[in-house]
Amino acid sequence: MDREFYVDHEFEFDVVNSNSSRFLHWCIGQDDLFMHFNSRRVVEECEINGKRIPAGTNIGISPLYLGRRVELFSEPNSFKPERFDVVTSAEKLNPYAYIPFSAGPRNCIGQKFAMLEIKAIVANVLRHYHIDFVGDTTEPPVLIAELILRTKDPLLFKLQDRVY
Numbered sequence: 268m269d270r271e272f273y274v275d276h277e278f279e280f281d282v283v284n285s286n287s288s289r290f291l292h293w294c295i296g297q298d299d300l301f302m303h304f305n306s307r308r309v310v311e312e313c314e315i316n317g318k319r320i321p322a323g324t325n326i327g328i329s330p331l332y333l334g335r336r337v338e339l340f341s342e343p344n345s346f347k348p349e350r351f352d353v354v355t356s357a358e359k360l361n362p363y364a365y366i367p368f369s370a371g372p373r374n375c376i377g378q379k380f381a382m383l384e385i386k387a388i389v390a391n392v393l394r395h396y397h398i399d400f401v402g403d404t405t406e407p408p409v410l411i412a413e414l415i416l417r418t419k420d421p422l423l424f425k426l427q428d429r430v431y
């Protein structure tokens with residue numbers, strides 16, 4: 268799967284063939300270093316899960332926390348990109364479980380473009396370099412919640428030219 272990115276030096280990533288990179292797409296989905304929090308103000312009183320929510324309430328929604336709920340994602344802390352396979356995975360049944368680009372009428376209008384951009388960059392880096400993590404593997408990275416989620420310390424990688 269996605270074999271062409273890694274073995275064919277001549278392969279050019281473009282808008283047309285970007286859809287063939289399904290595994291890469293799932294891997295990006297698995298990465299949640301996206302926006303970890305967004306919010307909405309309730310304009311009209313409503314009820315959610317049996318709770319009365321008065322008008323004027325601010326509601327915080329955390330895509331990061333949703334992605335860690337076992338009732339939505341099995342083994343949420345495991346790297347399982349194939350969970351994002353819409354064809355075979357049952358985990359994406361709820362369209363509001365995975366919302367790094369938010370959801371509803373005010374969701375991200377740049378979602379498709381952003382995914383294409385990330386895929387183009389990752390595909391080209393992987394095509395040219397073999398990458399090894401050379402940072403500390405004894406401790407999990409400390410996460411810092413700013414506008415986006417990032418690690419407190421840099422993650423260290425070694426890049427070597429791929430030999431074809």
Ligand code: HEM
Binds near residue numbers: 370372373380
């Ligand atoms: C990985 C990259 C990106 C992520 C994770 C992301 C995430 C989001 C999220 C979560 C929202 C909704 C915020 C909310 O509900 O309060 C949003 C809105 C928005 N995004 Fe993105 N975004 C990304 C890239 C982009 C790009 C590349 C563009 C433009 C080319 C863009 C344009 C917008 C715009 C215009 C809105 C506001 C939509 C509205 O309010 O109706 N985003 N984005």
